[in-house]
Amino acid sequence: MPFNPKFTITTKINKPLVEIERVRGFLDAIKIKEEWFSTIQKEALILETHYSTHIEGTALTLEQARKILSGKDVKGIRPDDRKELLNYKKAMDFVSTYLGKEDPITEGLIREIHKTLVRGARGGEALPGEYRKVQNYVVNSRTKEIIYTPPPPLEVPHLMRGFTQWLNEDKDISDILIAGITQFQFVHIHPFLDGNGRTARLLSTLILYKTGYDFKRLFTLSEYYDKDRLAYYKAIQSVRENNMDMTFWLEYFIEGLRIQMSHIREKSKRIIKYDSVLQKAETIGLKERQINVLKFIIQNQSISRSQYVERFKASLRTANYDLSLLESRGLIKRIGVGRAIKYILK
Numbered sequence: 001m002p003f004n005p006k007f008t009i010t011t012k013i014n015k016p017l018v019e020i021e022r023v024r025g026f027l028d029a030i031k032i033k034e035e036w037f038s039t040i041q042k043e044a045l046i047l048e049t050h051y052s053t054h055i056e057g058t059a060l061t062l063e064q065a066r067k068i069l070s071g072k073d074v075k076g077i078r079p080d081d082r083k084e085l086l087n088y089k090k091a092m093d094f095v096s097t098y099l100g101k102e103d104p105i106t107e108g109l110i111r112e113i114h115k116t117l118v119r120g121a122r123g124g125e126a127l128p129g130e131y132r133k134v135q136n137y138v139v140n141s142r143t144k145e146i147i148y149t150p151p152p153p154l155e156v157p158h159l160m161r162g163f164t165q166w167l168n169e170d171k172d173i174s175d176i177l178i179a180g181i182t183q184f185q186f187v188h189i190h191p192f193l194d195g196n197g198r199t200a201r202l203l204s205t206l207i208l209y210k211t212g213y214d215f216k217r218l219f220t221l222s223e224y225y226d227k228d229r230l231a232y233y234k235a236i237q238s239v240r241e242n243n244m245d246m247t248f249w250l251e252y253f254i255e256g257l258r259i260q261m262s263h264i265r266e267k268s269k270r271i272i273k274y275d276s277v278l279q280k281a282e283t284i285g286l287k288e289r290q291i292n293v294l295k296f297i298i299q300n301q302s303i304s305r306s307q308y309v310e311r312f313k314a315s316l317r318t319a320n321y322d323l324s325l326l327e328s329r330g331l332i333k334r335i336g337v338g339r340a341i342k343y344i345l346k
Helices: 011-029 034-055 062-069 079-096 107-118 153-167 175-189 196-210 222-227 229-241 247-283 288-300 305-312 316-328
Strands: 146-148 332-335 342-345
Touching: 011 175, 011 247, 034 062, 034 079, 034 196, 034 222, 034 247, 034 288, 062 079, 079 107, 079 196, 107 153, 107 196, 146 229, 153 175, 175 196, 175 229, 175 247, 222 229, 222 247, 229 247, 247 288, 288 305, 288 316, 288 342, 305 316, 316 332, 316 342
Parallel strands: none
Antiparallel strands: 332 342
């Protein structure tokens, strides 16, 4: 079955595309220490891994996900949640090996991504890498309502063949649009029993990575979706409600990527602006923990005492000592009163 997506390039698509290209050029031009790139890449990987699995029903908090991905034991969680999180991290690492590669996207590659995602989770019921042979359904993970009935299983091999053939054809459209179209079409076919949403987002990321839109691996697609799942489901469903016209979905997809690019640009500007603060900190003999607090503020704009205690696994006494020391050295200043007190760079 040949695949020919239908959509219109609207202002809501074209304008964000221009902004995304500007950020791409900005990231290629800026001079930031490799250490900073590495720090933000690690954080982006944690966020993407957490939010993409969270969309599909894992009950982990971001902080629990952070601990698990750093190799720490977290008690009182479902074993499948932990396994799915770690599997997604492995799948992201696998996708990252395709940065800039011109290799075709084959059904075998897609099956390999799926295997990595679902292997050893949920009792092995997802049949890693195997197309489904029964009818399945898309269910809202919160309401448990059936929101979509995918094509019959007999159609899956033909649909996947047409889809991958389209992926590897020469196309006169932006690779960003191809990534968006890919994400929708994959969840529409729903070729596997489970793990289709995660596979679709990884496949979309893979296309961006392959075509030079990796944005230094500083972005996460899934955070935007998980923050408003209703809007995410609505955007996907809009295609089916509009005679398979993908225009609204692509507007939604590209706006999410634009917002991510805006965050990356602002964070990068803060790093450039305040890198001198770290240089000063290193010359006055601060401990590594205290320098890491400054790095946290540079990335996140502020920190509170409770954030300090949670993020750095320290006592309130240590938090008060370090924040007071940084304040006395003229590196940070406090804003707000009472429990609302936060610390920002001076």
